[in-house]
Amino acid sequence: MPKDHAKAAGQEARHPTPDAALMVLYANGDPGAAQMLAARHLPRVLAFATRMLNDAAEAEDIAQEAMMRLWRIAPDWRPDVAKVSTWLYRVTANLCTDRLRQRSRLGDLEDTTEPADSTPGAEATLIVADRAKALQQALADLPERQRQAVILRHIEGLDNPTIAQVMDTGVEAVESLVARGKRGLSARLAPRRRELGYDHE
Amino acid sequence: MPRAAENWGTTMNKRHDDEQQPATGTPNTRPPVPDPLTQELAQLGQNAARPGGDLLARVLADAEAVQAGYRRAEHRPTRPTPTAAAEPDTAPLRWWRMPLGLLGGAQGLAGLASAAVAGFWIGAYPPASVADIGASFWGVSIIVEIDDDLFFDLED
Numbered sequence: 001m002p003k004d005h006a007k008a009a010g011q012e013a014r015h016p017t018p019d020a021a022l023m024v025l026y027a028n029g030d031p032g033a034a035q036m037l038a039a040r041h042l043p044r045v046l047a048f049a050t051r052m053l054n055d056a057a058e059a060e061d062i063a064q065e066a067m068m069r070l071w072r073i074a075p076d077w078r079p080d081v082a083k084v085s086t087w088l089y090r091v092t093a094n095l096c097t098d099r100l101r102q103r104s105r106l107g108d109l110e111d112t113t114e115p116a117d118s119t120p121g122a123e124a125t126l127i128v129a130d131r132a133k134a135l136q137q138a139l140a141d142l143p144e145r146q147r148q149a150v151i152l153r154h155i156e157g158l159d160n161p162t163i164a165q166v167m168d169t170g171v172e173a174v175e176s177l178v179a180r181g182k183r184g185l186s187a188r189l190a191p192r193r194r195e196l197g198y199d200h201e
Numbered sequence: 202m203p204r205a206a207e208n209w210g211t212t213m214n215k216r217h218d219d220e221q222q223p224a225t226g227t228p229n230t231r232p233p234v235p236d237p238l239t240q241e242l243a244q245l246g247q248n249a250a251r252p253g254g255d256l257l258a259r260v261l262a263d264a265e266a267v268q269a270g271y272r273r274a275e276h277r278p279t280r281p282t283p284t285a286a287a288e289p290d291t292a293p294l295r296w297w298r299m300p301l302g303l304l305g306g307a308q309g310l311a312g313l314a315s316a317a318v319a320g321f322w323i324g325a326y327p328p329a330s331v332a333d334i335g336a337s338f339w340g341v342s343i344i345v346e347i348d349d350d351l352f353f354d355l356e357d
Contacts, residue, residue: 155245182238
């Protein structure tokens, strides 16, 4: 009945169902749980995969596979072990690693894929688009673990303990990877500083 | 009048005329600013790829298909075992609820337990057929699907 739906929706907005509860609901056949989980988590999974792979089509494959694994693990979900978001980051990271290794095995050592978010802009915004493109390319050139750490820390905004869970390593290692990654980015961007307008700051 | 660098028996490196200066900020007291690279990275995150309707539809179709499998498994009567668990077994029988003897005893179980935790973290899961209580269930070695490629070496 419409009245009940509106009331339920209002309650949902005020008290969003926790992910762990959604997982149980989903595993037990609730028809709305998957949509809520997907709405919450698919954007982040896709964004992370896109950053790691620098390829929109491959990132979509990875995102779909990561969510598939979430659906499959629902009956065995362990809320005491991980948050859904952390778990998905880790699965996505592993899938990206796998895909990157496939790429290098196929001899595709040069990342020639077009950056996923290259945007031709008007003159006024061209410099900004160039910077974003340069930064994305510099990210793609980093060693994979450093790239992962920098993305999780400074683009996804995770804290170091969470990143450590995602990357299956220690907090100190995460800090080291982030620091090295940022030094690597600065080094790669340095030759292009004038061209990209950094020197005017 | 600026204080002279009095000789206190040590070499004075700093000018001690702060008291005579107006109380404006010095370079040492400027509040910390996030470095430009951090800001650029954060901005990059603002342009994150958004899932198209197509991808979302595929993801939800997957969800529905998997969920349908759970419903089918739940409606199948559970097979009674000699070591029937105290809790009512309403969920699909998972492989770790099997009688211990079939799992290779305690030794076998320890290996499976660690594989199960590892499996949880990398999104591995038993083959769908294991969730169904069928003939293949009893004759099959317990295998958790783990893709070798997913184990990567730490660079550091």
